[in-house]
Amino acid sequence: MACGNACDDEFPAAAKVLVAGGFGVGKTTFIGAVSEITPLSTEELITAASVGTDSLAGVAGKSTTTVAFDFGRITVDARHVLYLFGTPGQERFWFLWNELSNGALGAVVLVDTRRLTGSFEAVDFFERRGIPFLVAINEFDGAFRYEPEEVRAALRLGPDVPVVPCDARAARSATSVLVALVRHLLARAVSSRPV
């Protein structure tokens, strides 16, 4: 299929950011607040994603099952589209995180201060894979307000990981989290490049 410069203009650059965190921290809410489309729920087959089967022929007649993840979109400009993927909260579905994180620019790890440690696995996942991330404290009504430094200590975050407060329900607040993430990525990119 010939695809010259003409179709370069038709295909924008697609960037991916993950929105992760423990059960019920506000991942779907966050994606809904920033996405220009209603967050979609995309499904993956557990058999295909987890064991990489070529075919379901061997399990014909049996049922297989799916795991859903959130999906949102921000058309940043004519040439760039940012896609947001929410990770499934439950640990046993984390095999899907590998596929989701493949090629991701970075991640937003949401934390709920009522259950700080609920997002510990997400932090660990991105640290292990060297995927840059920031921590956004979702300030639920009536929840205790922690200082960012307290959250940093509780989650044992390195000094370079940004920790920012947010209201996942508010478009402006959630968008500013993405701005902080991209700033963080830029700072890393500039510092890792030879002058």
Place this chain on the structure above:
Amino acid sequence: MAVSGQEPWLDGNAGRLVRPYQVSGGRTRPAHPLNLLSLVKATGREAAPRHGPEHARILELCRRAPVPVAELAAHLRLPVAVTKVLVADLIDHGAVQTRHPGAATDPSDPIVLEALLDGLRQRL
């Protein structure tokens, strides 16, 4: 929280049960490499008579602008693996073109990052 390993896989949290797919003839591995963000765009060529209604729906969805595989899957309410198989059928038929995300996935490309930063700031 540790996973006990004793939990049944097929409970309420595991999503709906799906029958092996008639729409893809039971295939889950596409004939072309595709990922969640592979962008799909209709070329204008119609689906073949052997293709099903899901193939036609894909062409409809990506007629105007490129749509990533993950978004097609959500609209079709089909798992990503099955959607990839259908898209691969359409590639073989010349009914769609695809593009893998390129430079924008390099997290250290300051030009892309600057563009994202500018665009996001304008939304504040």
